[in-house]
Amino acid sequence: MADYTEIKGNRIQYLDSDPTLTSATEGQVWYNTATGTLKGLVQLQAWSSGANLSLARQGVGGAGTQDAALAIAGRTYPTPYVTNTEEYNGSGWASGGATSTARIYASTSKNGSQTACFIAGGQNGPVVSATEEYDGSTWTAGGTVNTGRANSIGFGTLTAGVMAGGPPSFTATEEYNGTAWTTVNNIGTARYTHGGSGLETAGLIFGGAAPGPSNIATTEEYDGTTWTAGSDMNTARNYVTGFGIQSNTTANGGGYPSASNTVKTENYDGTTWTNKPDSSNTRWATDSGFGTSGSQGGVSGALSNSLANVSATEEYNSSINVITSAAWASGGNANTARRQLGYTGAGTQNAFQVFGGFSPGGFLNNSESYNGTSWTATPNLNSTRGQLSGFGTTAAAVACGGNPTADTTTEEWNGSSWTSVTGMSSGRYEHGGAGTLTAGLAIMGDFGPPNPVGSACEEYDGTTWTSGGTSNTGRRELGGTGSQTAALVGGGNPAPGVAGNTESYDGTSWSEVNNLVNERGSNHTMGGLNGQSSSITTGGSSPSATSTTEIWNGTNWVTSASMAGNRFAHSAGGTSASGLVGLGDQPTPTMLVSTEEFTGETSAATASTLTTS
Numbered sequence: 001m002a003d004y005t006e007i008k009g010n011r012i013q014y015l016d017s018d019p020t021l022t023s024a025t026e027g028q029v030w031y032n033t034a035t036g037t038l039k040g041l042v043q044l045q046a047w048s049s050g051a052n053l054s055l056a057r058q059g060v061g062g063a064g065t066q067d068a069a070l071a072i073a074g075r076t077y078p079t080p081y082v083t084n085t086e087e088y089n090g091s092g093w094a095s096g097g098a099t100s101t102a103r104i105y106a107s108t109s110k111n112g113s114q115t116a117c118f119i120a121g122g123q124n125g126p127v128v129s130a131t132e133e134y135d136g137s138t139w140t141a142g143g144t145v146n147t148g149r150a151n152s153i154g155f156g157t158l159t160a161g162v163m164a165g166g167p168p169s170f171t172a173t174e175e176y177n178g179t180a181w182t183t184v185n186n187i188g189t190a191r192y193t194h195g196g197s198g199l200e201t202a203g204l205i206f207g208g209a210a211p212g213p214s215n216i217a218t219t220e221e222y223d224g225t226t227w228t229a230g231s232d233m234n235t236a237r238n239y240v241t242g243f244g245i246q247s248n249t250t251a252n253g254g255g256y257p258s259a260s261n262t263v264k265t266e267n268y269d270g271t272t273w274t275n276k277p278d279s280s281n282t283r284w285a286t287d288s289g290f291g292t293s294g295s296q297g298g299v300s301g302a303l304s305n306s307l308a309n310v311s312a313t314e315e316y317n318s319s320i321n322v323i324t325s326a327a328w329a330s331g332g333n334a335n336t337a338r339r340q341l342g343y344t345g346a347g348t349q350n351a352f353q354v355f356g357g358f359s360p361g362g363f364l365n366n367s368e369s370y371n372g373t374s375w376t377a378t379p380n381l382n383s384t385r386g387q388l389s390g391f392g393t394t395a396a397a398v399a400c401g402g403n404p405t406a407d408t409t410t411e412e413w414n415g416s417s418w419t420s421v422t423g424m425s426s427g428r429y430e431h432g433g434a435g436t437l438t439a440g441l442a443i444m445g446d447f448g449p450p451n452p453v454g455s456a457c458e459e460y461d462g463t464t465w466t467s468g469g470t471s472n473t474g475r476r477e478l479g480g481t482g483s484q485t486a487a488l489v490g491g492g493n494p495a496p497g498v499a500g501n502t503e504s505y506d507g508t509s510w511s512e513v514n515n516l517v518n519e520r521g522s523n524h525t526m527g528g529l530n531g532q533s534s535s536i537t538t539g540g541s542s543p544s545a546t547s548t549t550e551i552w553n554g555t556n557w558v559t560s561a562s563m564a565g566n567r568f569a570h571s572a573g574g575t576s577a578s579g580l581v582g583l584g585d586q587p588t589p590t591m592l593v594s595t596e597e598f599t600g601e602t603s604a605a606t607a608s609t610l611t612t613s
Contacts, residue, residue, distance in 0.1 A: 012038070021320065021605035029610065038610040047265070047279045048323040050298060050313035051092040051559040054517040054548075055084050058303035058310070059104035061119050061154075062241070062288025066090055066297050066315055068114040069290035070134070073122070074301060075104040077309050081124040085134070086517075087114055088290070088300075088313070091326070091601050092551055092558025095517050097138045103128050107154030109161040109176075110243065111199055111292055116158040118142055118176060121166070123150035131176070133158060143180040147172045151286075153196035153205055160200040162222065166192045170211055173227075175200060187227050189218050193286065195242035195251050197294075200224055202246040204268065207254060209238035215255070219268065221246060233273045237261045239284050244294030246270060250316055252299055256284040262305065265316070267294050281312045295319070322606040324599075326561040328549075331580060331595030332374040336366050339569040339585040339592075342390035343524075344397045345433050345480065347573030349580045349597055351394045353378070353413070354571050356402060357583070358386035360591060363404060367418070369394055370582070370595065379417050383409050389433035389442060391480075396437040398460060403429045406448035410465070412437060424458050424465045432480030432489050432525075438462035439484040441505070444492070446476040453494065457505075459484055469509040473501045479524030479537070479572060486532045488552065491540060493521035502557065504532055516557045517550055522568035526579040536560070536576040536598065539567045545587045549598075551576045563596050576600055 013030040018039060029040040053060075053071055060074035067090035075081045081102035086093040099119060106122030115136030122128045129148035132139040145163065152166025159178035165171065170190035174181045187205065194208025201224035210216050215238050219230035233251065240254030247270035255261025263278040283302035287310070291297020295318035302310045317323060334354070341357025341364075350372035357364050365381040381399060388402030397413040401424060408423030424442060431445025440460040447454040455474035458465045471489075478492030485507030491499055499519035503510045516537070523540025537557075538549040545566035550557040563581065570584025570592070582595040 018607050021607060039607045040610050043318055043320055044322060045318045046277055046323075047314045047316050049280070049325045049561075050088070050300070050315045051326065051561060052311040052313060052548075053086055053093050053300055054095070054311070054559050055082065055086070056309035056311035057082060057084075057301050058285040058287075060286075060288045060301040061106050061108040062243075062290045062300070063108045063110050063112045063117045064088070064114045064290045066291050069288075069298065070096065070108075070114055070117055071288045071300050072108060072117075072119050072134075073099050073103050073106060077303055077307065085139070087556075088298075089553065089558055092560045093313070093517065094556040094558040095515070097134065099132055099139045100141070101128060101130050101132065105150040105193075105286055107152050107163045107166075109157050110155045110197060110289065111245070112157045112161070118154070118158050118161055120145050120154060120163055120176070120181075121149050121152055131181070133178075142178075143176065145181045146174055146183050151192040153194055155196045155198050155203050156200040162200050162203055164196065164205055164222075165190070165194055165208065167211075185226060187220055188229065189216065189220065191216060191218075193238040193240070193254070195240040195254070195289070197242050197244045197249040197289075198222070198246040204230070204246045204249055206230075206242065206249075206251055206268070207233055207237050207240040213238070219273070230268070231272050234266055234275055235261055235264050237264070239286050241287050241289035241299055243289040243291035243297035243299075244268075245292065248294035250276065250291070250294035250297060252279050252289070252316070253283055253287060253302065279314055281310070281314055283310050283312075291316070320605045322604060324602045326599065326601040328561060328563045328596045328598055330564070331372075331582070331597045332370065333593040334368055334370075334375040334583055334595065335377055335593070336364065336368065337591040337593045338364055338366075338386075338583050340387040340430065341571055341583060342388040342399045342402070342433075343571035343573060344394055345391035345573070346393050346436060349574045349578045352571075352573040352580060352582070353394045353397060354583065355381050355390065355399055356385050356388050370580070375595075381418050382411055382420050385409065387429040387446075389431045389445070389480075391433040391435045391440040392437040398433075398437055398440055400424055400433070400442050400460075401428045401431055401445065406446065410460075422464060425467065426454075426456060426458065428454065430476035430478075432478040432492075434480035434482050434487040435460075435484040441468065441480065441484050441487055443480045443487070443489055444471055444475050444478060452476070457510075469505060471503055471510040472512050473503065475501075477522045477569070479526075481525040481535045482532050488525065488532050488535055490516050490525060490537055490552070490557065491520045491523040502552075514556050517559055518546070518548060520546060524570055524572040524581070526572035526574050526576075526581070534576045536579055538563055538572070538581055538598075539570055539584065541568045545585075551600075561598075565594070565596075567592060574598065
C-alpha cells in the first residue's frame with residue numbers, strides 16, 4: 001500500500017504540539033507526539049444555528065452578508081402582513097426601520113448590503129408594484145415595477161438589480177438602476193417560488209414551480225443581457241431559497257408539498273450542482289437568504305410543515321472554523337425557591353450570590369452562593385426583605401432597599417458576613433443596581449405612595465449615599481449592569497409602549513439609547529462591569545413570561561439563544577460570553593430553584609484526528 005510520502009512527495013511533520021491553526025495550515029497533516037495522534041486541518045462544511053428572529057414569520061425577504069444581513073417584511077401566518085425589518089450582525093437580530101408597505105413573497109437585492117437594499121413587488125392580498133429602498137435605517141419610495149408580481153426572485157444590488165419570473169407572466173425580467181425599472185429579456189422557463197443569487201451581470205435562478213404547478217430543477221444563468229441554461233439541480237423543489245454568486249451559490253429548503261426536500265442543501269459551482277450537508281431545520285415556505293458567497297451565508301424565517309411561522313436562523317459555513325452557537329444549559333438548583341431577590345451585580349457564572357427575596361412563605365433573609373456547579377448557604381442578611389437590589393462581588397457586595405416597607409436599609413457583605421451600614425436617602429424597592437461596593441448605584445424603582453414609580457438614582461461610595469442623575473423614564477422591576485460611571489438599564493415596568501426603553505449612565509446623567517427588540521418587564525440584566533459595551537438580558541414579562549434573550553453590543557440589542565424555560569423576577573450574573581440566571585418565577589405560578597448557564601457563540605479552527613491503521 002502507498003504511504004503518505006509516495007502520495008504527497010514529502011514527509012509528515014512530527015510536532016510536540018499542534019501548530020497555530022490558520023487558513024495557511026489548511027490541508028496540512030502532522031503527527032502530534034505528545035498525544036500520539038495523526039492530525040490534519042480540513043475545510044468543514046456545516047449548518048449551525050443562529051439567533052432567532054424576534055418576529056416569527058413566513059415569506060420574508062433577505063439580503064446582505066452573513067455578518068450584516070436583513071430580514072424584511074413577510075407575514076405572520078395566516079395574517080397579518082407585516083412591515084418589520086430586522087438586522088443581523090452574525091450573532092443576533094436587532095430592530096431596523098419598518099417598510100411603508102407590508103408585503104410577502106417580495107423580491108430583494110439579495111447581494112445588496114445592510115445599508116443599501118431594495119424590496120419590490122410581493123403581495124398583501126393584492127399584488128404590490130411598489131419598490132422601497134433602505135439606507136440602513138429608513139425605507140423610502142423607489143421606482144414602480146412594470147409588472148407587479150409576487151413569488152418572483154430578486155438579486156443584484158440597489159443600483160444594479162434584477163427581478164425575474166413570478167406570476168402573472170412567469171417569465172418577465174426587469175432591471176433596476178436605483179431609480180427606475182426597465183423590462184429586459186425574459187427567462188427561458190416560466191417559474192415562480194424559485195431561488196436566485198448573484199449580480200446583474202452574473203446572476204442565477206434555480207428551481208421553483210412551473211405553472212401547473214409542478215416542481216422543477218432547471219437552472220438559468222444571466223449575463224446582464226441573455227439567459228442561458230445551466231445544469232439542473234439534483235432535487236426539484238419550489239419555495240427554495242439561496243445565496244451567493246453565480247459561480248458559488250448555495251440553495252436550501254423548499255420542496256412543498258414534500259417534507260423530505262425541505263432540509264436538502266446543494267451548491268452550484270458555475271457548472272454543476274453538488275449535494276451538501278443538510279440543514280437541521282425543516283421548513284418550506286420562502287425564507288430569507290443572505291450571503292455574498294455560497295460558502296458563507298444563512299437563512300431565517302419561513303413556514304414550517306406544521307403551518308407554524310418560523311423564527312429560526314441557520315448559518316452555512318465552509319471553512320476551517322467550527323462554530324458553536326450561543327446556548328443555555330442547566331445548572332445546579334438553589335436551596336430556597338424565591339423571586340424578586342437581590343444579587344451581586346458583578347457576579348460571574350462561577351462566583352454568584354443571591355440574598356433575600358420573596359418565597360411562598362413570605363419575605364426572606366436567606367443568602368446563597370453559586371460556584372458554577374452547586375449552591376451553598378451563606379450567612380443571612382440582618383433584615384428580612386424582598387424586592388431589594390444589590391451590586392458588587394461575592395467578596396464585597398451591597399444589599400439595599402426593599403420591602404415589606406419601601407425602606408432605606410443598606411448592608412455590606414465582606415465575603416463572610418453582612419453588616420448594617422448607612423441607609424439610602426430615599427426608601428425604594430423593585431429597583432436596579434450596578435457597580436461595586438465602593439462605587440455603586442441604586443437605580444430608579446418604586447418609592448411607595450404617593451409616587452410609586454420614580455426616576456431618582458443614588459450613588460454609593462462605600463460609606464455614604466448621595467444623589468445621582470435622574471433617568472428619563474422612571475421604572476421599577478428592572479435590572480442594572482455596568483459601573484457607577486458606565487451603567488445600562490433596559491426594560492422594567494413603566495407604561496406600555498416604553499417598556500423597551502434603554503438608558504445609559506455616564507456618572508452624571510442618563511441618556512436614551514436604542515430600545516430592546518422586545519418590551520419586557522420584571523427583567524434582569526447581566527454584564528458585570530462591561531454593561532455599556534457588552535451585556536445581556538433574558539426572561540421577564542412582555543407582557544407574559546418569556547425565555548427570549550437579547551445581547552447589547554454597545555449600540556443595539558440583538559437576539560440570542562432563548563432559555564429552556566420562561567422566568568421573570570429572577571437573578572442574573574456574568575457576561576454576554578459566560579453568564580447565568582437563577583430562581584425567579586414562572587406563570588404556573590411556581591417559584592423556581594433552577595439555574596441556567598449561558599455560553600456565547602464561539603468560532604475556532606479545530607484540527608481533526610485522522611484514522612490510522
